[in-house]
Amino acid sequence: MSHPWRRTPWLLPPLLLIAGFFLYPLYFVVRESLTADSAPGVTLATWQRVLTSGRFLDALGSTVTISLAATVGCVVLGTFFATVLAFVPFPGAGLVTRLVDTLLAFPSFLIALAFTFLYGSAGIVNTALGGSAVGDFLYSPWCVIAAEITFYTPFVMRPLLAAYSHVPREQLDVAASLGARPGRVFARIVLPEALPALAAGGCLTLLLTLNEFGIVLFIGAKDVTTLPMLVHSYGVVTFDLPAACVVAVIQVALSSALYAVYRRTFHKGR
């Protein structure tokens, strides 16, 4: 176009909406975090109180560990599922792919709800295996990790399946006819082609699991608190708004740093 700047005003309406409904509220979150009941004016008292509390440090630790563990699980499972579906398809593989796509649009809490029937104290697994075979699994961090793996594996599979569709089947056949074993074909031909998609999917999963709230809320384990849960409990359960805002600022810093890395790495062209 010959006069690109002439069209720039069209950008204003959407950007103003983002500014008004997203950035302006975030500004208030920062401002509120700098207030305290004990001291008037701008103060770091709430920051100090929250950052030194065991509750916050526990939540930070479990948020990071849970999301790292869930991401590793998703990458491993997602790669396995996608590879079988794409390169060793069985009758009905198309149906399974569509089911996985549908799962992407579902709310995450349904997995947590299902887990209470599966792994609760009177759940299916305990009844089937007798007594308390899985014990307190439902209220452990492992259960949250397992639920997140179930829900977020499709987020790894989707880009991976798209990347796999660009791998020429002939290359695989030729490699195999020359005597390469499946493991070698996978490592030398399939994996290099899929690596960027896998990294992008993994990075997105890490971001989404850091921010995950529904699963943790619905499982409701007392000992498993993550940062989003802490924002919720400070914000609308104990009405400690300044403390909720401190946790929110830290969470936003963490998530947007990760998102910046993700964009820099995978959206260079834009």
Place this chain on the structure above:
Amino acid sequence: MLVWSRRGRALLWTVFALVFVPVVLAPLAVLVLAAVAGSWNGVLPTGYTTGHLGDALAGEQVASLSVSLQTAFLAGIGAVIVGVWGALAVREAPPAARRIADAAMHLPIAVPSVVVGLGLLTAFSRPPIALNGTMWLVVIAHFVLVLAFAYSTVSAALERTDPAYAQVAASLGASPMRVLWRVRVPMLMPAVSAAASLSLALSMGEVGATIMVYPASWRPLSVTIFTLTDRGKVFLASAETVVLLATTVVILVGLGVATRRGRR
């Protein structure tokens, strides 16, 4: 084909089934079973009933479903319009403005929904704009959260369309408005439909921001399901979840059919 030996394939498929069934299939199946379970003392339900589904479609619950649908439609329509507008405007902008605007439109994806809710609660609970206790805070929260996804869907489709069509139309003398309405927007219709579907589905299942801002008079289904779960009414909660999923799927299929008809 990656694995050529029959035994290797059989082994791989067995492992696939052994992992896929308990991890992905079992939770979905259990939820549906719970929705129709009369009593559940054994491994499988000992009796079946449609009572929970009936309750899920009555009284308070159906009011909540209607709140969810209204919220999803309002937020979804807004997000699709602003998303299409944003995608077209970003595409036309000079590179520097384009990069910044694109990042700004994507930004809400990076922030947890609970924080979006907390922000709206803090910013709009005081003058000049006090919206707390109204349905609008819920609608705005959903709009902000789904906008990034709607924009992202449309903008990815726009990257793939050939600008030549619009250029040819313009060179033949069509005014910019006419090019927009007759060429560019129609070419984007599949993406618009996909964006609308995604927005609706995400909005129907949103919990994080909703639970921070919803007033008693405007309680979406996802929050109702949480309240039921919290009170131990897990069978009704499951039935309610099945109703939510079924409603979403019906709307999405309807949207898909409407789009295909429209294109003929």
